[in-house]
Amino acid sequence: WAFAFPSAVRARSQPALAGGSIFVGSQSGLVYAFDVETGCTRWQFMASAEVRNAMIVAPWDPADEEIDPLLYFGDVSGNQYALSAITGELRWRKRMDDHGVATLTAASTLVDDVLYVPISSLEEGAAISADYPCCTFRGAVAALNAGHRSGALASILYSACKGASH
16 A cells, blocks of 8 residues: 655655554644554544654553553654554643744654653754844753653753853
């Protein structure tokens, strides 16, 4: 089977395979769960912006009908999401940084019950404007408590001190 992303000129999201589904994000912000064998859409979810990073799926046993495994991904507007991998229902959404040009483009990593989320920016494009106060973004890696299904921030490590001169 094959799939064409509607109204898209690029596809940058790395897919993930789990539980008989393939999960992938799109330029439009739609996240899809396709049946691996038939290619039929199991569900879709609309994020706030383009999803170009990798899909991360919490490990689970598909034979366990009581479990609600989570699918994690971010969008280019800096939002991190957790959806039910089975139904596509939103479990939580978290803005990862207050900076106006924060973005999530790199893959997160799930270790035990901690989701490590790299946070970058689109500051290069904003700096074209003479009115933009250049070089205010610090970059970071945030650790979210994925095990409590809340996305609560456990810690954050910035790549530069606040107010550092560039």
